[in-house]
Structures are given as C-alpha cells and as structure tokens.
Amino acid sequence: MTHQAADSTTVLSVPGRAPGSVRRSWETIRDLPAPYLLATAVLAIHLLVALTGPLWAPFDPVKLSAGPPFTSPSPDHLFGTDNFGRDVFSRVVHGERVVLLLAFSASGLAVLVGASLGVILAYLRNWVDESAMRVVDLLLTIPPLILSLLLLSALGSGYVIMISTVAFFFALRVLTVIRAAALNVVTEDFVTAARLRGESAWSVARREVLPNVMSTVLVEFSLRTGYAVLFIGGLSFLGFGAAPPTPEWGLMISEARPYVTNAPWIVLAPSLALASLVVSLSLFTEAISEALGLGSSRVRDV
Template sequence: MTDLLRRLMRTPQGAIGLLLLAVLAAACLFGPWLAPHDPEKMDFLGRFRPLGAQNWFGADQFGRDVLSRLLVGARSTLPMALAATLLGTVAGAVVGTASAYLGGRWDEAIMRTIDAVMAVPGLLLALLLVSTLGNGAGNAMIAIAVTFAPGMARVTRAVALTVRGQDYVKSATVRGESASWIIFREMLPNVMAPVVIEATIRVSFAVMLFATLSFLGLGAQPPASEWGLMVAEARQYVHQAPWIIIAPSLAIAMTAIAFNLLGDGLRDAMNPRDER
C-alpha cells in the first residue's frame, strides 16, 4: 500500500487528485465547524449580498451564507455518491465474477439481461427508479447504485474470464470447493485492481448524477444544502446573483475532476509496466 501511494504521488494526475480529495475530505469531516455562519440562518436584509468580508462567497436569495452551505452540503453530497458507487460496484463485481465462473447458459442469460438494462440511458434509468421508489436522497442513492451495477458487472466479467483459467481456481475446483467459495475467496480478490480503478472514476459520475437528480427535485429536498439542489434553487436568480449558482457548480466540477484524476493516477500506478 505504501509503495502504491508513492507511485501514485509520482504521477501528476494522482498528486493533484489526492490534493483535491484532501480538500473535499476536510469539507466533509470539518465542514460544520469550518462554516463561518449558520447555513440555515436567513438574513432578508442581506439577500444577494455580493462576495465580501461578511460573506466570502456571497449570500443567496434568502440571505444565507453560500460558503457555509457549501461546506455543510459536502456531507450530503460526497458520502451519498461514494455509497452509491460502493453499492453498485459490489453488486456488479459479484454478478460479473459469478457470470464468468458459471459460464455457458448462465453466463449468456446474465449478460444478455445486463445488455438489456444497459440499453436504457443511465439518467433515464435513474429517473425511472426514483419515480418508482419516491423522492429523497436515499432512494436516489439506490437508483444510482442500480444504474452503475451493470457496467461494473461487464468490467468485472472481462477480467474474471482470465482469472477463471488460472491454476489456483482449477486447484480449488479439484479440491471440491463450492462455487460461492471459489467466486468470493479465489476470484473476486484477484479482479479487484481494475474494478477499484473503474469505481474511482465512476464516483465523479455519481456526484454529477446525484446533483442532477437533486436539480430535478428527485434527490435531496429543501432546505437541504446539497450542491445540486443549491444549483436548482439558484437558477432563477442567475442574472441577479451569479455567484450563488457558480459556487456549487464549481464544487461539483472540482469533485468530478478530483476523482477522474485519481482514477487516472491509480491506473498508471497499478500498471506493472511502470515498475521500471
């Protein structure tokens, strides 16, 4: 792990990604204490107050401090995106590995089902699921996880097909180990490297998708300070106070860039050819 971190830091994209993630992690962990004002406190005399010493990132349509809402909102944006990616990755990795191990008709049936699900655009599938489950951040997280699972299953299956032919899998089969043992103890641990890289990159898509659902009113609900919801609430005031929509938009963009850079850095750091 130390060697991997050292190689990751040697790549420019990995170093920048880690730096940005450190800033985001600090906002998640210490946001409520770093916030200079109460994020829900309204000041109607300070509506649309521009950037200044009193409000570093300005004030919104209710006079609430934008910076404070950004810092507190990180707790409702990033953890939900990470949880959705984790759920989708775990489900997809298990299904993909099981499909590769079972082979034959089982593999064909599973993969054709996944192809059918992937034929539906991700955003449309998430909208359908949230509409069925109901509005709310928790249901949006489940919808995003289900949306990500098929793609992760295909990625995992491609790697697991190679692992299935390895000697340690054949030895486990000869020993009479059960299918679940072989899938979870022999194959899954050896397909995790590319899966982790893919999952890291998909976190950025989860952040944007979660923000999109909140923007459409299907994710977090007012008065939450979720970044996508902040953009949705500020869009009608963009000509009066552009800073109240620019700030959360930049936060979403920075998060997406951070995880994309980290994924690229991990890909290079975990490439055996880079050892030389």
Template sequence: MAVESASGVTVRRHAVAAPTTFRKSPHPLNAAFVRTWRNPLGFFGLAILGLLVLIALAAPLIAPYDPVVQHPGRELLAPGPDFLLGTDELGRDLLSRVIYGTRPSLVVALMVVVLGGGLGIITGLAAGYLGGWVNALLMRFFDAMFAFPPILLGFVIIAALGQGTTQVAYAIALAVVPTLGRVARSLVLKERNRDYVLAARCTGARNGRVMFLHVLPNAVSPMIVNLALVMGFSVLAEASLAFLGLGTQPPTPSWGAMLNESRAYLRNDPWMAICPGVVLALLLLGLNYLADALRDAFDPRRVNAGF
C-alpha cells in the same frame, strides 16, 4: 583457506559466507497506491477528495452560519466580510451551504461504490465463473438495463422509491450495476482457467471459495479504477438529479439544487452559481485525475517501464 600455525601444522579454515537477508516485496496493491500517491495527478486527486471529506465531517465546526437560517434584509449580498461568499435570494449564507453541500454528494458517492460496486462485482463474478444459465440470465438482465440511459433509469427508480438522498443513491447504484458487472465478468473470464484456479479446484475448494479467495484478488486492480470513475459519475448524477428537483430536497443544501436556484440571478448575482459550480468541478476533476493515476499505477506495462 590454508593457514600455517606457529607449530608448523597447517590448519585449513573454511570461509563462511555471510547470511543472506531477503527483503519482503510489498503487496501489489500497496505498491500501486504508493505509485498513485507519487503521481502528481493522483496526489492532486487524493488531496481534493481528502480535503472535501474533512470539510464534510467538520461542517458544523467550520461553517460560519446555519445553512438553512435566513437573514432578513440581507438577500443577494455580494461576497464580503460578513458573508465571505455572499448570500442567496433568501438571505442564507452561501459559504455554509456550499460546505454542507459536500455531504449529500460524498454520501451518495460512497453508497453507490459500496452498493453498486458490490452488487456489480458479485454478479460479474457469478456470470464469469459459473457460466451456463447463470451467465445467460445475468447478461440478458444487463442488456435490458443497458436499453435505458442511466439518468432515465434513475428517473424510473426515483419515481418508484421517492425523492431524497438515500433514494438517489439507490437509483444510481442500480444504474451502474450492469457496467460494473460486465467489467467484472470480462476479468473473471481471463482468470478462471489460470493454473492457480485449476489447482484450487483440484483441492476440492467450493466455487464460492475459489471466486472470492482466488479469482477476485487477482482481478481487483481494474475494478478499483472503475470504482473511482463510478464515484465521479455518482457525484455528477446526484447534482443533475438535484438540479431537476429529484434529489436532495430543500432545505438541505445540495450543489445541484443551488445551481438550479441561481439560474434566475446569473446576470446580476453570478456568485450564486460560481461558488457551488467551482467546488463541484474541482471534485469531479480530482476524481477523474485519481482514476487516471490508478490506471497508470495498475498498468503492468508502465510499471515494468519504470513509470
């Protein structure tokens, strides 16, 4: 731009563009979790899960009674001011037992996600990336485990390990390994011939480094959705095994065991089954809603469409 000064000398000035600022885009996982939080289904699922986790952690503070203490003469009381959800056939407070019953369900779900999810992802990574005899051996092992229904497989494992919350978690974790392993393998097969994987190989990176630092981060999104579904399956399986007397053992409260104990009193004292049944249904509903919201958040077609 030319400007004439007072002395008649023309001075040429160059306009300087304002510096351009670049905003760092959020990490894909962070963006997906934000979309999950903003999704009404995801918000409901996270709220239910978070509330029950807080209840499990604060159980000694919020439970009005000890869940295993019996109150003679107060058996099968209807909900009232002294016992908000009533009492069972032994005079134990149902509200306290429902509160403490969140613990085995959430502990089993967490252990299954960590143990079963970790083992399934590792075996699926190895089968999909290494191929060859490793893939053949693992796939035949998964096929053999698929021959048994998950609950039946849980019976066999519990018969070998014994009864208890920890044993139930081990049994369910082993039962979900084949499903998670096959999902992880299919995802790795899509990624292992991508350019970034070939570039990592060309730099001399070892197989383990390529699998865990390059392939796994790009295949983790669908696995998160499957792990949310596995949590719901774990809660239901734990309750089913406890209902059959193979899970958490008395006097430790468990929703499945409480439902089993209430069978003989359904006609006259239905609150014994309604209380643990409603909480169990809410947790399962919340986990399923959370899985649906995560699936939508990680779906690139819905993200690009603005959903």
C-alpha cells in the same frame, strides 16, 4: 504470467504493474504527472472539508437571514448570501458532506453488488452467465437518466430510492467490467486446482478469483464515485434529488438559476465546488489506474 500463493489464495502479477501487492503499487503515484498529484491534493481537501467543515462553517446552512439577501462576497460572507439571506459559503461547506455521502453510498452499493455478481458469473460460465449477461446488455441500452427519472417519478425522490436507483444502473457497468477481468483469472491453473480440491464455488470465487480483480474493483469504485457525484447532482438539479432547504450542490444551482444575472455568486460557488470535485475524482481515478497498471479508465461508459 506468474502467481504467488499465500494462505491458499493466489494473486496474479498483472503485466505493466509494479511487482508485489496492490499496496506497493501506490508507491508509483509519486512518479505520476503533476496534474494527477494536484488532483489528489484537491480531492484530499474535499474529503477534509466533508469531514470537518460543519465544525467550522460560520453559519447554519438553512438559517434564514444570516445576512441581507443577495449580499455580494465580503469578509463576513465569503461567498455572499442567497435570495433568503442564507450564507452561501456555509451551504457549500455543509453540502460537501451531503454530496460525498450520497455519492459514496451509491458507488459503494453498485461496486458491492456488481463486483460480486461479476465474479460469480465469470466463475460459473454456463447458461446462467449467458442469460444474465443478455439481460444486462438489454438494460444497458436504456438511457440511465431517462429511466431514473421514470423510476423516481413513480417511487418518489427520497435518498434511499435515489441511491438505490443510481446504484442499480452503475452496478450493471461494474458487473460487465469485473466479469471481463475475472474471466482472465478463472482459467488459470490455481483456480482449476482449487476446484479439484473440492472447494465450493463461493470459496473459489472469494479466495482465488476476487483477490486478483481487486485492482479493477478499486478503480471502478473511484470511477463510479465521480459519475455518482455528477449524476446525483443532475437529479437534484432537475428536482428529483434532495429537497429544499438541503444544502446539496445540484439543488443549490437549480434554486439559484433565476438570479444568475444579478447575483452570479449564488450559482458560481456550488458550480465550481461540483466541477472541482468531479475533475479531481476523474484525474485521481486515472492516477490509480496507471499506478495499478490497468491503463486508462476514460473509455469506460457511465
């Protein structure tokens, strides 16, 4: 295994990965199978809607009586109206931003905390590392959904609490993955040399270890974002997430359940939006994982 030094930071070349930096690995995406490219395009559309949708959505997402209740899809209301006469299309469009903000916040916090702790523990490799991993292994035996519901029942269901709860459980998984990747780096000669130069543990972890696991960090962020969309949607569906009349997809699906027979479009619109986002994120994660030479991400548990 070879390494290159730049600004006293050494970056390993990973087997199966295109030579050069992470940036150059992205060039291989154009050679990936069509489903991956299609998923990337769908994901780009979702991001574009989240950024610009509220500017062109035809109705206020919480406005009552935008049209007659239970209006079927038409040119005036592309996805019809719900039981309160709210425009479903506008609610789905506005909900895109809500869903992605919550998911990015939870996954970003999880990766920030989990990756930092994973690198530090891998560098230490002492009783602190061993004790911490025993606690992590114990916590990972608890079903996250059950404990999340217990915590949200006790602490409330605000956005901050929900994001923190989801991030906590995801951070445990991120920690184990990043620590495993970092353990392959901390034994390298350039890390030993940095220690012998008298660099602090924080400096070695930040400048020598972290750059060599950034590919894994990137994949973990994408992977956890997809899980967060589904997990947060599930919490909202169960009544522990967003509060009415917020246009959050999980909440919209929950509110539309009584009308699924008579007005199926109320359920189908947010359901299809949620499904397409989760699937596109999953395939996009597979794409960047292969592009970076890290193999499949499907074996990683939530």
